Amino acid sequence: MHGDTAHNASDPVHRLPDGPRAPFLLRMLMASFDRSKSMSLDERRAQYGPDFTLKLPLFGKCLVISEPDEVRQIFKADPTDLGNMEPNLGRVMGSGSLFARSGESHRSQRKLLTPAFHGNRLAEYRTLMAAEARAGMANWPVGKAVASLPAMNAITLNIILRTVFGAEGEDLDALRRLLPRMVKLGSILAATPIPEWDLFGYAPWGRFNRMRAEYDAIVGRLIERARADPNIAARSDILAMLIGAHYDDGAPMTDDEIADELITLLTAGHETTATTLAWAIERLRRHPEFMAKLVAALDAGDDALLGAFINEVQRTRPVIAMTFRQVLTDGYAIGRWRVPRGMHLMIAISLVQTDPRLFDEPKQFRPERFIEKRPDPYELIPFGGGVRRCIGAAFAQMELQVVLRTLLTEHVIEPTNQRGEAWLSRGVAFAPAKGGQIVRYPREAMQHVA
Numbered sequence: 001m002h003g004d005t006a007h008n009a010s011d012p013v014h015r016l017p018d019g020p021r022a023p024f025l026l027r028m029l030m031a032s033f034d035r036s037k038s039m040s041l042d043e044r045r046a047q048y049g050p051d052f053t054l055k056l057p058l059f060g061k062c063l064v065i066s067e068p069d070e071v072r073q074i075f076k077a078d079p080t081d082l083g084n085m086e087p088n089l090g091r092v093m094g095s096g097s098l099f100a101r102s103g104e105s106h107r108s109q110r111k112l113l114t115p116a117f118h119g120n121r122l123a124e125y126r127t128l129m130a131a132e133a134r135a136g137m138a139n140w141p142v143g144k145a146v147a148s149l150p151a152m153n154a155i156t157l158n159i160i161l162r163t164v165f166g167a168e169g170e171d172l173d174a175l176r177r178l179l180p181r182m183v184k185l186g187s188i189l190a191a192t193p194i195p196e197w198d199l200f201g202y203a204p205w206g207r208f209n210r211m212r213a214e215y216d217a218i219v220g221r222l223i224e225r226a227r228a229d230p231n232i233a234a235r236s237d238i239l240a241m242l243i244g245a246h247y248d249d250g251a252p253m254t255d256d257e258i259a260d261e262l263i264t265l266l267t268a269g270h271e272t273t274a275t276t277l278a279w280a281i282e283r284l285r286r287h288p289e290f291m292a293k294l295v296a297a298l299d300a301g302d303d304a305l306l307g308a309f310i311n312e313v314q315r316t317r318p319v320i321a322m323t324f325r326q327v328l329t330d331g332y333a334i335g336r337w338r339v340p341r342g343m344h345l346m347i348a349i350s351l352v353q354t355d356p357r358l359f360d361e362p363k364q365f366r367p368e369r370f371i372e373k374r375p376d377p378y379e380l381i382p383f384g385g386g387v388r389r390c391i392g393a394a395f396a397q398m399e400l401q402v403v404l405r406t407l408l409t410e411h412v413i414e415p416t417n418q419r420g421e422a423w424l425s426r427g428v429a430f431a432p433a434k435g436g437q438i439v440r441y442p443r444e445a446m447q448h449v450a
């Protein structure tokens, strides 16, 4: 039932819709004692209608949006009307990060980064991605159930460190040890109102600051070496490209900006991609007929079904289930609502992607739907949309394709009739609760047996 049924068209300020009155953390606590009190957005939509309000930690009261027309309006909105969420990850990534920027500063920074993600540059990463995938899967035991997520995390971490940071050797090892810990603590700090005390490096922020100093030292060395490299123009990593990039006024990026941007790309791109891969395995094992069809298509050199499969995984198991915009004008009009300045709109990605008006039988896992009809960029939105749409979407899609093709052409995966894995929030992304369990055999060995 909507809360503004009393409004009339001449009333300039419509009330916002209803939603649960209790704050999020209290509801979570209640749900942990009473299983009937679910936290799912699906159930809130069933209870309150397509738009409703939620009281969230850090953001306060938000308007949750899932009406397709309203989502389209938000993604097409002018950045002077709808801006960056506050607070955001820029708090831990640094002021040079895309996450921290809004308006003109965000636009000009994206313009510098965008060429790094063009198709022809990305194609250079294909061989490296396949080699990392192969190495990362080699240690899975044969014929025994094991969570795939740790290996996927290692694969996507190595891929980003090599393609984005251009790191090799000792620097690669040092970053590999440091960054997962630093990103984990950083995501907790960004989402928790912990005071920014250092306490000689012992408080949470102090520990983070120590790791950040170590990070800055390593990246400082990488930048210094790249600047001195006479062959820098031949390099394909993003760090090398950013060193040569210039703003419209001719100014280069500072070292601090480059360091902030690299950690941003890693934080946004590593766990999200790994978790999507773990969900892909979780889904495949529960759809054996589809898996056989997909393997046959890949063997025949046809990638179309793989693309459709990835779309369906991202539609039904989005690892980022929501994204936010902050209203920057007074009484921003959306649907029947007038939203006050400063309030956040939450775009409920998972609700849009399971809307029966947009997808037939939305709860069914049926990748072929994306062969029959190409996805609409305002309906399939795992990468968000508009001026803040995921800048790494093409990178992630290519990586998902390469890793899954390597997996399915070099291994045989055992199906399962176990129930699907539940969702588990892991800070950055929603992951399968058992880490996307896999049972695999090397394909070559299976062929000998056959």
Ligand code: HEM
Binding pocket: 098, 099, 110, 264, 265, 266, 268, 269, 270, 272, 273, 276, 319, 320, 322, 323, 324, 382, 383, 384, 385, 386, 387, 388, 389, 390, 391, 392, 393, 395, 396
């Ligand atoms: C399956 C993997 C991925 C998913 C599901 C994903 C999802 C998202 C989403 C939902 C957003 C917010 C968009 C919005 O608010 O409209 C975002 C932003 C972003 N993503 Fe991704 N992402 C993925 C992989 C990557 C990769 C591989 C990179 C970089 C290498 C990356 C870099 C970024 C950056 C920098 C932003 C902030 C963009 C801005 O504020 O302008 N992401 N991503």
